[in-house]
Each structure stands twice: as structure tokens, then as C-alpha cells.
Amino acid sequence: MTNQIPFVDYLALGPPPHLVAHECDSCSARYFDHRNACAACGGVSFHDADVDTVGEVRAFTIVSLAAPGIPVPFVAAVVDCGGTSVRGNVTNVTPDPEHVSVGMKVRLTTSVVGVDAQGTEAVGFGFEPLEGVTNGG
Amino acid sequence: MAGEDIWILGIHMTKFGKHPDRDTVDLASEAVLGALADGGVTMKDVGVMAAGNLMGGAAATGQLIQKQVGQTGIPVYNVANACATGATALRTVIMSLKADESDVGLAVGVEKLAGAGLLVGGSRAADSDTWTRRGRFGQVAPVDGRIGTDTMPGVFAQVGMEYGHRYGGVDFELFARIAEKNHAHSTLNPLASYQKRFSLEEIMNDVMIAYPNTRPMCSANCDGAAAAVVVTDAKRKTLSLEQQRRCVKVSASVLTTDPWEEACQILPNVNTLTRNAAQQAYETAGVGPEDLDLVELHDCFATAELVHYDNLMLCEEGGAADFFRSGATWRDGKMPVNVSGGLESKGHPIAATGIANIWEVCHHLRGEAKDRQIEGAKVGLAHVIGLGSACGVHILEAAA
Structure with a gap:
């Protein structure tokens, strides 16, 4: 079987795949990067917290100009996953304003980003529209 | 005195646009000399200076400008605060005046950006041939474009x-x-x-x-500089009536x-x-x-x-x-x-x-x-x- 690793530390491949936040023990603020302390309350202890895998697009853009090597256009978005905001691309959708909207319901999805010289696959994440819910406003 | 009013005495901006034959020091010098002339003062009157030039990185921008317009030995604060750099430079000299360290301050901001493309997210490092975790997200390769956008x-x-x-x-x-x-x-x-x-x-x-920003909906990358001379209220009262009339209160x-x-x-x-x-x-x-x-x-x-x-x-x-x-x-x-x-x-x-x-x-x-x-x-x-x-x-x- 092909060896797979998550593209970032905060993606757990599962199954099922999901994101894991660092949640402050004191105030429950959530973060995805590695932490020195809590920016909200100054607490220094954290625990892992699974993030909802379905959410709603709160903001998006369709990027047409990006660094060389980045396929465009693509949809970059902020997704509200049950009260935890997540940055990610909206995938498996036509990248135009007719097919993407704020308020749209989406779910976490994973795909292979690339394969290195050892044959290891890096698996990234994005969000795809929830079937049957395309008119989110 | 702390708490007293601060006034803008002189202020100048260069033409914004393309200045291929002038470097950041040239543009900043025009702005500084223009602001001093507008206020009717010289570098000899200035007691504190702050300068900003984001693309200059760690360069001693203020001192480079002084070497063109006047080396009087006053303190310079080279400041950087992203797109708020100019406002930060101005506020830095205002704080010095409010602290009663000096009665005339000079703030300048300058940038050469004509022809620049994306200032962030304009390039992305190549993926390595062996996935190695680095960065604050433990990413195995650059994130821009794969997890949202940096642009x-x-x-x-x-x-x-x-x-x-x-x-x-x-x-x-x-x-x-x-x-x-x-x-x-x-x-x-x-x-x-x-x-x-x-x-x-x-x-x-x-x-x-x-989307929804097309090119003319984005800020225009260009070259330019602006500078301001600020004075305390006590200093202002020593100036000519014409200078006082043109002062703008901060x-x-x-x-x-x-x-x-x-x-x-x-x-x-x-x-x-x-x-x-x-x-x-x-x-x-x-x-x-x-x-x-x-x-x-x-x-x-x-x-x-x-x-x-x-x-x-x-x-x-x-x-x-x-x-x-x-x-x-x-x-x-x-x-x-x-x-x-x-x-x-x-x-x-x-x-x-x-x-x-x-x-x-x-x-x-x-x-x-x-x-x-x-x-x-x-x-x-x-x-x-x-x-x-x-x-x-x-x-x-x-x-x-």
C-alpha cells in the first residue's frame, strides 16, 4: 500500500479524515499552528480538539492571479465549521461566481497533493459542496 | 509639554507613479526638502526624525536620507508596520514631541514599487523531493494556493x-x-x-x-514619497502668522x-x-x-x-x-x-x-x-x- 502522510500537522487522515485544532485549556480558543501561548487569554496549555467536517462558506474569492506553479483559477475560502473558522480551498466545483456563494454548505474532502522521491503521497484537504445543497444564498 | 496640541507645519508628497531614474533616497529627499520648505524650517530646526521604507528591509533609510538633506546628529527611528508604516513614522515623532524631547519632528515614508506584481504570494518555493515538515503548520510543502491564498x-x-x-x-x-x-x-x-x-x-x-477585484479595483503599485514636519503648540506660537495660519492641528x-x-x-x-x-x-x-x-x-x-x-x-x-x-x-x-x-x-x-x-x-x-x-x-x-x-x-x- 502507498505510504500517505498529511500535508499539514493539523490534518488527521482518519478514517474518516478530519482537522484537529489546538484548543486552549483555559478559554477554548482554537488554533491550527503550533503554539507558544494563547493569544486570547495567555494560557499555555492546550489539548487536541476535532473540528466539524461540515461547514458553511463565510467568505470566498476566486484567485486568478497567483504565484507561478499554482493552478488558477481556484476558490479560496473561509469555512465556518461549527463555530471554528477554517482556511481552505473549495474544490470539486466550477470556480466561478455562479457556482460558489457565501452561505454555501460544504464538507471536508482530501486529495493527493503530490508524491515525493520516496513514493510517499502527501494528502491535503479542501471543502466540496454538500450534494443537493447548491443554493445557499 | 505632554498633552499639548501638535500641529503639522509643513507637508509634501512627490508625484506618485513611475520614477525610473530616481531611487528611494532621491524620492524621500524631495519629500523631506519639500516638507521643510512648506513649513519654512530647515533640518537644523528638526529634533527628531522617523523614516519608513518597507521594501528597503533592514536598511537605515532615515540615515541615508540625512546623508542627502542634513546630518545634524538627531535621533532617527526607522520604522516598519506594513501598510501603516507612514502613519507609524508620523506617530513616532508626535510621541517624541508629546514627551517633550523635541519641538520639531520630521516623518517620511518612501517606496519604489512601480512594476511590482503581487507583493505577497507572488512566488512560491518549489516542493522538495522529500517531504519534510517545516513552518508553523508542519506543512510538507508551501501552503499558498493549496490551503487558501496568501495574495x-x-x-x-x-x-x-x-x-x-x-x-x-x-x-x-x-x-x-x-x-x-x-x-x-x-x-x-x-x-x-x-x-x-x-x-x-x-x-x-x-x-x-x-474575484470580485479586477485590476483597476486593486491599489496601484507605484513609486512615491511623502514627508511631514510637525511642531508643538509652544513652537508654533514662535512662528510667523502666515506659518501659524497654514498649520493643521493633529x-x-x-x-x-x-x-x-x-x-x-x-x-x-x-x-x-x-x-x-x-x-x-x-x-x-x-x-x-x-x-x-x-x-x-x-x-x-x-x-x-x-x-x-x-x-x-x-x-x-x-x-x-x-x-x-x-x-x-x-x-x-x-x-x-x-x-x-x-x-x-x-x-x-x-x-x-x-x-x-x-x-x-x-x-x-x-x-x-x-x-x-x-x-x-x-x-x-x-x-x-x-x-x-x-x-x-x-x-x-x-x-x-
């Missing part, structure tokens, strides 16, 4: 779209009409990068950068950063720190938004201008779209915004911007803005925001 047009597009999601009534055309206004305004500004009117159709059909000088809120480390929250800065500035100056005759705000993208109507409390909360549609922010409206053309049309040489917007307001308050004069302007507000984030708000009042 400024894309970030600020989301800022505008989020506002639309929260309050409704916002679409692509609305944002394009904001750019239409600013490009129309700059036709009266001979120092603007662009002085060309664009039709709504031209703006909407131009090259898409990050009624508030505020700098804030973004307080923690859910999502602020996912998409920068440019709203709360702006609202906080505006509130502090209004309280300090003892004026309200209804007292303002003109506003220069940080329209780094058309999507940003909309949210700052709300953040600066120029309209009711949630009412920015209706406020714009009412025509209020055109130069003949009840709250003219970016009559200079703004960053979209005047241009955005980053570190110069936070002083150039004050130059614009000062010109109106002095009654020296010629063709684009807002008649009878007495009070104005200048706002900048640097992503990361830092927000500078200055409220300025004409001398009584």
Missing part, C-alpha cells in the same frame, strides 16, 4: 465578501462602482498615478485578479493592532482594530463622524473601502452598501471619501501612503487643493491599515 487581492476580496455575507446587498457591481468613484476622483489630482476615468464596464471587464493620532477574535488568525480581521482606532480618535479629538468634511481611507482594494465606511462609523452598522449607493462618498456627496483617488488610483507606495493621505487632507483644510478642493473643509480623517495588522487613524483640523 493581498484575495485576502481583501474575502474581507468584502464576508461583509456582504453578514449584511447582504453587496455584489460585484457595487465593488466595481467604488473603484469607478476613486478613478473619477483622481482625474482632478495631478500627483496621482492614474488620472484616467474608467467606465463601470471597463472596470468590470478588466483583468480579474481575485487632533488625534491613534495606532491599534488586531485584538484576538475567533477567525482572526484564519482571515485577518481588519474591522475591529479600525473601529477601535476610530473610536479612540473621535474621543480624543472630541469630534464625531458627522463633523468630518472629508475622509482618506485605506482602499487597498475596492472590497476594503466598503467595510471601512462601516468601521470608521461613517454609516450605520451594516449599512455600508446603502451608504455608498446614496452617493455620499463621491466628492459632491455628504461625506467625500478618497477625493485624491485613493490607493486604487492615486497609488499605494506602501510606506508613503500613511503620510500622503494626510497631505491630501491638509491641502483641503488649508484651502489649497485647487480643482479638487472640498469647499469649507475644516475637519478630516486619514486612515491606513497594514495587514498583520496595524491601523493608524489621524484626525486633522484647520487652524481656527
